[in-house]
Amino acid sequence: MLWMLASLFFLGCALREIRNSIRAAPGYAVPIPVTPLYLVLMLGLATLFAWPPLHTWYFQRFLSAKATELADEHRAYVHCNTLFDTMMDREMLAAGHASPVTGKMVLQKPWCGVLMDYLSHPQRASDQELWSLGMFTHESMHVRGEMNEAKTECQAVQRNYRAAKLLGVPDATARRNALDYYLNGYQERGRIGGMQSAYYSRDCAPGQALDEHLPDSTWSDP
Numbered sequence: 001m002l003w004m005l006a007s008l009f010f011l012g013c014a015l016r017e018i019r020n021s022i023r024a025a026p027g028y029a030v031p032i033p034v035t036p037l038y039l040v041l042m043l044g045l046a047t048l049f050a051w052p053p054l055h056t057w058y059f060q061r062f063l064s065a066k067a068t069e070l071a072d073e074h075r076a077y078v079h080c081n082t083l084f085d086t087m088m089d090r091e092m093l094a095a096g097h098a099s100p101v102t103g104k105m106v107l108q109k110p111w112c113g114v115l116m117d118y119l120s121h122p123q124r125a126s127d128q129e130l131w132s133l134g135m136f137t138h139e140s141m142h143v144r145g146e147m148n149e150a151k152t153e154c155q156a157v158q159r160n161y162r163a164a165k166l167l168g169v170p171d172a173t174a175r176r177n178a179l180d181y182y183l184n185g186y187q188e189r190g191r192i193g194g195m196q197s198a199y200y201s202r203d204c205a206p207g208q209a210l211d212e213h214l215p216d217s218t219w220s221d222p
């Protein structure tokens with residue numbers, strides 16, 4: 001919001017400069033010619049400040065469309081929380097949350113940024129970046145209708161390969177990333193125990209009770 005206000009301020013300065021070159025400003029007898037450097041500077045600053053919110057807005061729309069696809073056409077509305085949004089969020093301690101009723105899906109600060117980083121270099125994804133992919137798929141599964149955390153996470157684990165591909169990651173990298181998360185990040189949850197164990201199930205494995213036998217499952221044979 002502050003970025004947009006700053007952008008509008010500089011845009012206003014540029015427009016005033018143009019207006020004053022066409023029509024004499026109050027107190028002036030004749031119009032004043034435009035100062036090109038000033039005009040370029042104001043337009044440049046307006047663009048610079050508009051970029052972050054526009055980029056986030058575009059990314060949210062992109063994620064919303066992909067989450068809807070993952071959620072079998074249950075409409076998802078993704079919102080990337082700013083630091084302020086996160087502090088005001090009743091579920092601020094959760095990295096993300098989503099409602100199957102409203103389709104609203106929130107990714108807390110800084111997880112949208114981490115997911116953007118992942119998508120910019122998926123072939124060298126860090127553990128944290130793989131986690132952001134898993135979280136995006138996990139919240140999409142809530143929008144799809146599942147609220148039991150262990151089942152939700154297992155549905156996500158099986159769809160991370162599909163999710164990565166939907167987000168534009170090349171096929172082989174998407175499969176490797178999704179498997180890496182299943183074999184490392186996911187198993188780690190079971191080992192850590194405590195709160196993390198609520199997201200883990202021994203039955204989340206090929207051929208076990210929670211296997212959905214998806215044709216493009218993370219763990220199906222290529």
Ligand SMILES: [Zn+2]
Pocket residue numbers: 138142149152
């Ligand atoms: Zn959850």
